[in-house]
Amino acid sequence: MNPLSLGLFAILGIAAGTLAGLLGIGGGMLIVPGLFYLFDLIQLPQDTLMHMAAGSSMCIMICTAASSTWAHHRQDHIQWSIFRTIIAGIAVGVVSGNLLANRMPTQILELIFGIFLLVVSTKIFFGKKSEEEEQTVGAPGIVATSAVGMVIGFKSGVLGIGGGALSVPFLLYCGLPMKKASGTSASFTLPIAIVGTLSFLLLSGNQTSIPWSTGYVYWPAVLLVAPFTMLGAPLGAKFAGIVAPEKLRTIFAGLLLVISMRMLSGTGLITWDFPLV
Numbered sequence: 001m002n003p004l005s006l007g008l009f010a011i012l013g014i015a016a017g018t019l020a021g022l023l024g025i026g027g028g029m030l031i032v033p034g035l036f037y038l039f040d041l042i043q044l045p046q047d048t049l050m051h052m053a054a055g056s057s058m059c060i061m062i063c064t065a066a067s068s069t070w071a072h073h074r075q076d077h078i079q080w081s082i083f084r085t086i087i088a089g090i091a092v093g094v095v096s097g098n099l100l101a102n103r104m105p106t107q108i109l110e111l112i113f114g115i116f117l118l119v120v121s122t123k124i125f126f127g128k129k130s131e132e133e134e135q136t137v138g139a140p141g142i143v144a145t146s147a148v149g150m151v152i153g154f155k156s157g158v159l160g161i162g163g164g165a166l167s168v169p170f171l172l173y174c175g176l177p178m179k180k181a182s183g184t185s186a187s188f189t190l191p192i193a194i195v196g197t198l199s200f201l202l203l204s205g206n207q208t209s210i211p212w213s214t215g216y217v218y219w220p221a222v223l224l225v226a227p228f229t230m231l232g233a234p235l236g237a238k239f240a241g242i243v244a245p246e247k248l249r250t251i252f253a254g255l256l257l258v259i260s261m262r263m264l265s266g267t268g269l270i271t272w273d274f275p276l277v
Contacts, residue, residue, distance in 0.1 A: 005042050006224060012038065013060075013225035017232025018239070019252065020064065027064065027229055028161025029117060031057045033259045035221055036110070044210060044218070050109035054101065054160025055200030055216030056225075061162060061193035063226045064233070068186045077183025079176060085142055089149025090163070090188060091195050096150070097157020098199035102216075113159055114263035117256045120165055124253035152188065157196055162189040 012034040016027030035053035044052060072078050101109060148170055152163035164185050171181035201215040212219050 005038065008038055008041070009221055009224035010228050013228025014232040014235075016225070017064070017229035018236035020229070020233050020236060028057050028061060028159070029120065029256060030259075031060060031225065031229075032113060032160050033117070033263060035218075035225075036263075038221070039218070047106055048210070048216065050106040050113070051101065051200075051216045052210070052213070052218050054109070054158075055197070056218045056221045057160040058193050058196035058200055059217050059222045060226045060229065061189060062197060064229050065162070065186065065189040065193045067230060067233075069190050072183030072186050075179075075183070077179050078187045079171075079180055079184045080187075082145070082171070082174070082176075082184055083187050085145045086149035086152075086188070087191055089146035090153035090156075090191055093150035093153025093155075094157040094192055094195045095153075095199050095203070097154040097159075098196060098203060099157075101158045101160075102203065109158070110263050114260045116159060117260035117263065121253045121256035121260060124249050124256070153192060153195075156192045157199065160196065160200075163192055164189070 012031065016030045016034070019030055020027045032050075032053045035056055036049050039049050039052055040046075069078070104112075148166075152166045152170075155161075155166060156163050167185040167188050168181050171184055172178070176184065197217065200217055203215075210218065
């Protein structure tokens, strides 16, 4: 990689970490498409781009998820009883999703990820329900909770991202306040990242011969992006107290919409000629 590429990986890490601090989300929704385009820039094989992006994103998440989980634990924002109930289902879901992703062409993964980002951006734009409006029914039984965990893990295993888009609404539905829902959701991300990374390392259906990679994990990207995500997170947290939350949500939704359109255009589903992305 040339100096420009090295700098772009670092910028991706800072951007993902800053957004995580600003909005209280994981950075996977930005890291995966960011790595996808950077891997294309440095000319990794076209048929492995999404697989490498998802696998490397999972590995990067181990660092950020460990830091986030410890911080939430110190503030007593994690409902460990739910964590213990759901963790087995999450692990099974992650491995199942990864095995399926390994057998999909990168174009199909690109299509799925683009549609996912489109749905999330639309939900952010139009779904502004307050915490008080959420229905609360208490935590379901172990079978139902494990099934939800499998769905959360499966989505994460396929796309290489954390489970917050599904786990936070589920935890709110169970009656947790927003702070505990966010903290408990963050705790799910650590086992998702660990199991997902091991899956992408060991269960890859087509082991690549790309230098500096193991399975579908590209180590230079991990070592460049992960430290900068941890530097960007506190920076984003400081900005969060300055910018209005609704403005932040709108900006983030717009960014996801642009990324989703660009990814879908790469599949031939739509035409997108915007030169900057």
